[in-house]
Amino acid sequence: MVIGDILCELEVMVYNLSLNNLISFTSRNSYINTASKSDADVKTSIFYVNDLHSRLANMDGIKAKADEFKLKNPDADKFLLSGGDMKVGLGEKIGDLVLKFMNLIGIDLSAIGNHEFDAGTIKLQEQIDKMNEHARRNNLSPFKFVVTNLDIDEKNPLAKSIKDKKLVKSCIITRNGHNYGFVGATPISLKESARLNPGMDGIQVKNLYKTTEEIEKEVSLLEKQNINKIILLSHLGYKNDKYIANKVSGIDVIVGGHTHNVLKGIDPGKNLFLTPEKEPVILLEAGKDGEQVGTLDIIFDSDGIIKEANNKIIDNETPVKDLKVQKLKDEILGKSEALGFLEKPYNPIKKYRCENPMASLFADAMRNKAGAQIALMVNDNALVNNGLKAGEITTRDIQNLSPFKNKIYKTNLSGKELQEILSWAVGKGKSSSAIQVSGIKYTITNTRDVKNLILESNDNSKIPIDPDKQYSIVYDEHLLYKANYNKAFNIIEILNTKNKEEQNWDKGDALVEYIKSFNNKPFEIKPKNRITIEPHFTSFTGSKDAIKNWLKERNQLLVS
Template sequence: MFARFLMTAGALAITAGTAAADYSLTILHTNDFHARFEPISKYDSGCSAEDNTEGKCFGGSARLMTAINDAKARSNNWVLLDGGDQFQGTMFFTYYKGMLAAEMMNQMGYTAMTVGNHEFNHGPEVLRGFIDAVEFPVLMSNADYTGEPALKDALIKSTVIEQGGDKIGIVGLTPKSTEELSSPGPNVIFSDPAPAAQAEVDKLTAAGIDKIILLSHSGYQTDRYLADVVTGIDVIVGGHTNTYLNSNDEKADGPYPTMQNGVPIVQAYAYGKYLGELNITFDDAGNVTEAVGGPIVMDASVTENEAVKARIAEAAKPLEEIRNKVVAEAAASIEGNRDFCRAVECQMGSLIADAMLARVKDQGIDIALQNGGGIRASIDAGPVTMGEVLTVLPFQNTLSTFEVTGAVVKAALENGVSQIEEGAGRFPQVAGMTFSFDASKPAGERITSVMVGGMALDMDKTYGLVSNNYVRGGGDGYKMFRDAQNVYDYGPDLADVVAEYMASAGPVTPYTDGRITQE
């Protein structure tokens, strides 16, 4: 069944003969599941029951359950870890919040999870409900949450488990930028990951723990940095950047595991499309002597667990009427992949920005700006359901209109392209304007030209903007919008705006038109 599971050491240069004192552990891992309880298409969006029957779909909780059970059966000593962002992404989360995720993760037998930024999307209270419902520890070391009543007695920084006759320490990390990326509220103060991780590793080491896993929702490049600067880490299991690692796939973002300063780093893309399986051997001193494994693709060759499939179908019933309503037609697939929408003008970004601007064209609004990170999927050609639109725009953001000067517009665009190398979600998709940038210049100095309504941006002029309430409130680094004038944050839901715009346009032909250019 798992012929595509690649047992390769990749970049690992350390090997040793097996001794009686060696300790072997299978680390099974997922990350950035984003409520994809049902199978997904190759575009990471919804996949019909017919396509699933024909073997065209991937993932889903039912396949993941089968793969996890089979992987456990192949190992006599395993842990199952999640790198964060179980929350947000489909109507299942909109309806159930974290409760369905908790139910599924309990059934699958997770050992531990770190908090992702999206776990805060509906505030600390919803996260607390999830923590209370799960049967495993939820970790976050790089934040002070003692002032947040909902979390101060619920979260822990690290945990120690007894597994296969030995003790393993697990430390959790959350993005330092979670305040910008989500809605943790004023009482959770995030800090740099490296010192926080080092402090927990030192505590575990002082307690005699010599096998330590860093469960990090920090992103692939940050994890490589942590491997260089934090001492005492044996393995990093990551998330946040949806990184696909595979030593035998030229299209992968890197080898599996990626060896950095002697530390194996793994991540399993996103949306339940892969189950990561890393087999680690430690010597008697707790040093890693072997690390081999690879991602297991959750394609049609993985049989769906019937009990889980039935449970997800039951959970989907309340969503069906809303989700299955056909609201528009797409003449061709509309590209909404993060690789595009966080780096260049993308088809879905232009469509969404145009829809936003069209909705408020009679209110004196000049410019629309949508953060690329708020675009979560593509749409297939053919009939478009409300469920598909909600998968693209799952955050229940509302339209925000406001006024700022041209200088603030320029600052916003500089913010938008400031982290393009990292694939950050702040990249701006726009309408009513064009802009050019030079990514080779320092962040803050990259915007080279801006035109609004066919005229050069006037730094002193006041412009009307439309965005979503998350961006207007300072999300994704757009803090310059917090002091905007004539603010109204309570417009219609962005997903409804886009659905109605698509419906009015007839069959939607995807397009880009050069509104964003890179020099």
């Protein structure tokens, strides 16, 4: 825990004592500021969403919830806001779709997250240009990105968005004669998150303390223009948002993201804080993947201080098909095409440290298309959390499962190098995630190591991997990204120094082709027993001191 986090936690405890005297709860979702003025009240309603991650299947429901929001509270000033990471990956068409979707539902402003940069700034700028043209042709009002802690050189492609005022440090929006100020923040770890991607030269992200100073500066500029209702759109993550809430006066609401928290209702010390001037600030975050959205209804007093507030998280569970969303998907991605039939429904195994049947299916498809002996891939959020209904499977289902469109590489690795990669993945402490495979089986030991690497075979013969033999491998770039992010330089060297060949397809393309090869024969998604995990704790006899020492040595194992 860094010093800033410690200070933040201490300050929250102190502020909570004041909050208890300041607010009166009317329900789990609401509060009333008993110290606030009662004249010239201003009603404000905010619809918020964050971390959609290009999840196509949830777009229709989000549109339905946004439409419902627009019809409610006709006397309130309304805003539709995003906490960032609405798009992910290298897919140009999916990126285009997400930004145009945000225009379609009426998003006013958005934070800019790390995943917005997945394809680099050149592609991001191109997508912003396409989004603006789409808005112009369809008589829509294009949204802006708001980011206060990002310095962009004039030679970087995103300098065009700054010039066009589509990427701003702060802005003012007027609703019904009432002025609102907005500031924004991108993750302070942006460069580390985007290190594999092109076009990041000429971009500098400020650390937490410089970010705080920049936000204070922009808030001060807004206040000098008599703006007393200010909203921060942040992709800093929950702890950093709490720090900002307690450190910066003048902010009333923080629409957050990045950490995928579901912040329900109004809870002092969790999503309700006091600024240094002892004014309330509410922190919002609505999970991930469009599984939830949120609405916040506020009453400001004449000084712009929150007087009443009601925060609701709304589950996006109702299966709906919105004609405008469907039309947009068809225009950009093409018509959905039937591929095959799933015999039984697949319910996701929402864990990263075991075999994932959905990932195994993708790995099989990659190995088949590449003509490789072995396929390696890392679990991602889409594969861990998404299921499939029984029945017809379409290209749209596969696009929803593989939004990242990562590059695929084929290379040769020795058995020793293969074991080193697999062992590294399960030995990363809390962030460990078993590498998903096709063509081999292996065992994860109770001391976070890998053993018993065996080639898969149709006759169930157990052919061990030879440490000195070369094997043809196909792998998803996400593996290289994870190694970069965790500074696993030995793994990076293994993957980068080989004569790797980039393929002209991604894992989604491979799966589409693979399912088609079944020729409409129903198939199942089920475990293939490729990853065996030994029990964490084996039988142990000995003295109490011996047991304590044994447990101490395996502390990392205990917290997993």
